[in-house]
Amino acid sequence: MSEILGILDITKDVELRAIAEKVLNKTRLSFDEGVMLFEKGSLPFLGALANYVREEKHGDITYFNRNFHIEPTNVCVFSCKFCSYSKLYAKREEGWELSIEQMMHIVKSYDGKPVTEVHIVGGVHPKLTLEFFADLLKAIKTHRPDLHIKGFTPVELDYMFKKAKVSVEDGMKYLHEVGLDSLPGGGAEIFHPEIRTQICDDKVNAEGWLHIHKAAHQLGMHSNATMLYGHIEKYWHRIDHMERLRQLQDETGGFNTFIPLKFRNQDNEMSYLSESSVIEDMKVYAVGRLYLDNFNHVKAYWPMLGRKNAQLTLSFGVNDIDGTIDDTTKIYSMAGSEEQNPAMNTKELVSLINQVNRKPIERDTLYNVVTDYSLVEENGVVLN
Ligand code: V47
Numbered sequence: 001m002s003e004i005l006g007i008l009d010i011t012k013d014v015e016l017r018a019i020a021e022k023v024l025n026k027t028r029l030s031f032d033e034g035v036m037l038f039e040k041g042s043l044p045f046l047g048a049l050a051n052y053v054r055e056e057k058h059g060d061i062t063y064f065n066r067n068f069h070i071e072p073t074n075v076c077v078f079s080c081k082f083c084s085y086s087k088l089y090a091k092r093e094e095g096w097e098l099s100i101e102q103m104m105h106i107v108k109s110y111d112g113k114p115v116t117e118v119h120i121v122g123g124v125h126p127k128l129t130l131e132f133f134a135d136l137l138k139a140i141k142t143h144r145p146d147l148h149i150k151g152f153t154p155v156e157l158d159y160m161f162k163k164a165k166v167s168v169e170d171g172m173k174y175l176h177e178v179g180l181d182s183l184p185g186g187g188a189e190i191f192h193p194e195i196r197t198q199i200c201d202d203k204v205n206a207e208g209w210l211h212i213h214k215a216a217h218q219l220g221m222h223s224n225a226t227m228l229y230g231h232i233e234k235y236w237h238r239i240d241h242m243e244r245l246r247q248l249q250d251e252t253g254g255f256n257t258f259i260p261l262k263f264r265n266q267d268n269e270m271s272y273l274s275e276s277s278v279i280e281d282m283k284v285y286a287v288g289r290l291y292l293d294n295f296n297h298v299k300a301y302w303p304m305l306g307r308k309n310a311q312l313t314l315s316f317g318v319n320d321i322d323g324t325i326d327d328t329t330k331i332y333s334m335a336g337s338e339e340q341n342p343a344m345n346t347k348e349l350v351s352l353i354n355q356v357n358r359k360p361i362e363r364d365t366l367y368n369v370v371t372d373y374s375l376v377e378e379n380g381v382v383l384n
């Protein structure tokens, strides 16, 4: 109770106090209230409110998982202006594509290591087909059936399905049957056409992105959702984006996690834009936590934000800091990620979470507990 009164004391603004009361009473925020949080909400106000909701849902629990990435190709038929990665026409000699054998070599390099997930995502190569990716999924599942495969954004899937002339529903069913377990959150960017047509005009639109996630959810698969922020979008475009996600989540309940992605400006066609401040970054996490009342988890992708800022997000609504990846995806390192050395082992990740007095828990993709590290001593012994 005193905590609640404390939050209300942070601001004298009548409209913000009304929003705070709604959040404390678990009442859903309206579109205009979402925009108002960005316009008028101070950092302490948003932080206190988002942290309240985070602790109501998860206490101090902070999840991470042990995963690795495979990027089948950096060749891409699309031309997103924020992308520092795709090589098709401009720098063809820098383009690469991996064979199934090469990707299986990566999978096998994790044999005996306690990873629970492989995240597969890359460019959209004009030659790679639905059958090629089905063969990849089958090969991974044959080799390591327990490894959860989180793979392909609607950008890749839309292209694959259209080329194979199959419907979204049939295509998803097929990939699920041959081993695809869930979808990552990429390709969402900003849904509203006013922004989308300026930054990524030629790839799948909002309706297509949401349709593919809905089809996955209807098969019982889970997925994540991202939002690329901090470029040319206005506050209301961010809320419009979250609103569309909130509506689909009401229908299906299939989203696991919301992942805001900070626009990085190195070596892309939008390099003339400056990047958002840390204050703005924390506000995006907090508003995400408050507006998306039907999402259980909000994730900060630490290789992009840096270790210190990732720790800070844990006081702004975030309850997940992604994985102990050995090698960050090139899509980030090329756009200018905060971390020069984005590898972090489990011990480092656990102490990063402990340092800010949160409770580290290793999860699998579906948020089942793998190891509760608050019960594990330095030497790895599980305490009772
Ligand atoms: O959709 C591309 C983003 C995304 C830039 O689901 C950029 O667990 C910032 O979605 N600055 C792909 N971001 C990666 C992705 C992801 C990452 C980690 C975990 C999960 C998950 C999903 O990367 C793209 C795009 O939004 N991106 N260029 C850039 N310059």
Ligand code: SF4
Binding pocket: 076, 077, 078, 079, 080, 083, 084, 085, 086, 122, 123, 124, 155, 200, 203
């Ligand atoms: Fe291609 Fe993805 Fe880059 Fe867009 S963001 S150009 S779809 S690799």
